[in-house]
Amino acid sequence: MNYGRMRFVAGFLVIPVALYVIYVIAPYAQAFYIAFTDWRGVSASPRFVGTENFQRLLGDGIFWGAVGHNLLLLILMPLLTLVIALFFAFLLNAGGRGGTGGIWGSKFYRVVFFFPQVLAIAVVAVLFQQVFRPDKSGMLNAPLIALGLEPIGFLSDTDVAFWSILGVLVWQAVGFYVVLFSAGIASIPRDLFEAASIDGAGGAQLFFRVTLPLLWDTIQVGWVYLGIAALDVFAIVWVMTAEQGGPDHSTTVMAAEIYRNAFQYFKFGYASAMGVVLFFFTIGFAALALRLSRRERIEF
Amino acid sequence: MAISKSRAYAREERRRRLGPLSVLTHTALLIWTVLVAVPIVWTFLASVKSEDEIFGNAWSLPASLRFDNWGRAWEQAHIGQYMVNSIVVVAFSTFGTMLFGSMAAYVLARYRFRGNRAIYLLFVSGLAFPVYLALTPLFFVVQNMGTIPLIGQFIGLNTHGGLVLVYIAYSLPFTVFFLAAFFRTLPGAVAEAAFVDGASHTRVFFQIMLPMAKPGIVSVTVFNVLGQWNQYQLPLVLLTSDRDKWVLTQGIADISTAAGYDADWSALFAALSMAILPMLIVYTLFQSQIQKGLTAGALK
Numbered sequence: 300m301n302y303g304r305m306r307f308v309a310g311f312l313v314i315p316v317a318l319y320v321i322y323v324i325a326p327y328a329q330a331f332y333i334a335f336t337d338w339r340g341v342s343a344s345p346r347f348v349g350t351e352n353f354q355r356l357l358g359d360g361i362f363w364g365a366v367g368h369n370l371l372l373l374i375l376m377p378l379l380t381l382v383i384a385l386f387f388a389f390l391l392n393a394g395g396r397g398g399t400g401g402i403w404g405s406k407f408y409r410v411v412f413f414f415p416q417v418l419a420i421a422v423v424a425v426l427f428q429q430v431f432r433p434d435k436s437g438m439l440n441a442p443l444i445a446l447g448l449e450p451i452g453f454l455s456d457t458d459v460a461f462w463s464i465l466g467v468l469v470w471q472a473v474g475f476y477v478v479l480f481s482a483g484i485a486s487i488p489r490d491l492f493e494a495a496s497i498d499g500a501g502g503a504q505l506f507f508r509v510t511l512p513l514l515w516d517t518i519q520v521g522w523v524y525l526g527i528a529a530l531d532v533f534a535i536v537w538v539m540t541a542e543q544g545g546p547d548h549s550t551t552v553m554a555a556e557i558y559r560n561a562f563q564y565f566k567f568g569y570a571s572a573m574g575v576v577l578f579f580f581t582i583g584f585a586a587l588a589l590r591l592s593r594r595e596r597i598e599f
Numbered sequence: 600m601a602i603s604k605s606r607a608y609a610r611e612e613r614r615r616r617l618g619p620l621s622v623l624t625h626t627a628l629l630i631w632t633v634l635v636a637v638p639i640v641w642t643f644l645a646s647v648k649s650e651d652e653i654f655g656n657a658w659s660l661p662a663s664l665r666f667d668n669w670g671r672a673w674e675q676a677h678i679g680q681y682m683v684n685s686i687v688v689v690a691f692s693t694f695g696t697m698l699f700g701s702m703a704a705y706v707l708a709r710y711r712f713r714g715n716r717a718i719y720l721l722f723v724s725g726l727a728f729p730v731y732l733a734l735t736p737l738f739f740v741v742q743n744m745g746t747i748p749l750i751g752q753f754i755g756l757n758t759h760g761g762l763v764l765v766y767i768a769y770s771l772p773f774t775v776f777f778l779a780a781f782f783r784t785l786p787g788a789v790a791e792a793a794f795v796d797g798a799s800h801t802r803v804f805f806q807i808m809l810p811m812a813k814p815g816i817v818s819v820t821v822f823n824v825l826g827q828w829n830q831y832q833l834p835l836v837l838l839t840s841d842r843d844k845w846v847l848t849q850g851i852a853d854i855s856t857a858a859g860y861d862a863d864w865s866a867l868f869a870a871l872s873m874a875i876l877p878m879l880i881v882y883t884l885f886q887s888q889i890q891k892g893l894t895a896g897a898l899k
Contacts, residue, residue, distance in 0.1 A: 408631075409890070410886050418875060438657045571736075574734070
């Protein structure tokens with residue numbers, strides 16, 4: 300019996316663990332070593348160069364620009380997405396007709412808001428490349444040109460391009476969090492809203508005094524997810540922008556620089572050093588988020 | 600009696616306060632609906648426009664419906680081929696992910712053995728790693744797999760088999776994490792009864808525990824199908840040279856870059872529509888399941 304049990308456990312684990320170790324653990328472990336070499340993929344054995352790659356990174360303006368963009372996204376993308384999503388989730392659930400089962404048409408809104416979430420990020424990037432076109436065939440510039448105004452270089456103006464990217468990221472993310480927060484609000488007992496109403500709370504007070512505090516756990520989960528997503532931005536920048544991170548490096552992000560250095564310049568050692576920096580950003584963010592979110596849970 | 604009266608009063612009171620706001624509420628919700636829907640509808644319209652119309656005013660309607668654009672995208676731009684490739688890859692990788700993921704999760708959740716905790720933590724730690732760090736070594740791991748005698752030709756670079764194995768490996772952390780939590784919550788009595796009747800461990804898993812875990816399995820399957828279908832980064836690195844093997848996201852991104860020179864803009868929009876349409880149909884049919892699946896994934 301016991302022998303069969305152990306054989307069963309081993310039999311069930313061997314393939315998943317093997318796949319995971321070969322394709323995930325081993326590459327991560329190697330990446331840390333490669334970061335300390337000057338490997339360019341051609342030589343059989345990478346040469347160990349110590350911290351040279353990291354020292355060069357310190358003086359790499361493009362990379363620090365990318366880090367800056369990631370940090371800006373890390374703050375703004377969760378903030379904008381969560382605020383907009385909370386607003387709509389509240390309107391859908393507690394607003395309108397007395398908060399009993401959501402307002403008229405709330406199911407329709409939830410379905411439509413979620414659309415962007417099921418589209419591939421590469422498809423979204425191509426879609427918005429067309430939306431942002433600088434001439435009269437661009438959706439946003441057509442009315443401007445018709446009014447005789449200067450068209451906006453949404454993706455070609457170095458001052459604007461980054462904000463266009465941010466807009467697309469928020470556009471895609473909001474729907475998911477509307478649904479997530481709606482589920483959260485739906486699980487708040489109705490009595491609490493009713494008691495607050497009897498005590499004379501208005502819409503704004505219901506939101507800030509009842510909904511928001513009771514939803515805090517869910518909001519924090521969303522914040523962590525969006526933060527990690529902000530550090531992982533790649534396809535939007537790579538597919539949508541000129542020079543893949545341009546114009547003039549104004550939209551580039553860490554992931555794009557890692558990909559460019561590894562698979563276009565074949566500087567594998569240097570790219571891995573960037574990867575190590577990204578790794579510490581991600582781990583640091585996750586640790587910080589977990590620490591900050593350690594708060595007493597509210598039980599209903 | 601008094602309670603139900605005050606409830607009715609509360610509802611009435613809230614309606615009185617929020618009533619005038621409901622016009623504003625619907626206006627706000629409709630604005631976001633338009634923001635989400637218009638770029639998508641606009642793409643469908645552009646997909647049946649002529650080249651001249653696409654370069655004309657963005658907001659003009661097509662004079663006639665040119666469905667030949669769709670034919671050209673399907674045949675000449677190989678969208679048909681890319682879509683088949685995506686379906687094949689995602690079908691195999693999702694099946695593999697669910698099979699191996701649920702096997703590992705089950706054993707880790709319900710059997711006590713030495714190293715259980717370590718293996719579980721190994722899997723879960725993968726949740727926090729940024730994939731970009733592993734890209735370079737992963738490329739070489741897959742390249743080396745290609746040199747294995749006999750099976751190498753199926754799992755090396757530029758093979759669907761190689762991509763499937765990588766997708767499975769990178770989907771395991773979340774799958775194991777989620778399903779292990781799910782298996783832990785299942786009651787053990789039914790399984791014990793089956794053991795008493797002489798069922799083997801394997802049989803108990805496939806015929807009793809797996810069907811009982813169906814809600815969790817469905818959620819994670821939805822999550823994995825969407826994630827793997829929308830994946831762009833991994834195929835970009837692992838399916839570089841052989842265009843016939845490309846998946847849909849690669850094909851779409853490529854048409855948009857190539858459209859600068861080739862300039863078959865109508866076909867680009869048709870290709871985009873073809874990438875969007877099946878996702879919207881599948882999503883609309885299964886929207887409540889998909890929304891539940893994804894929010895459950897985020898809340899665990």
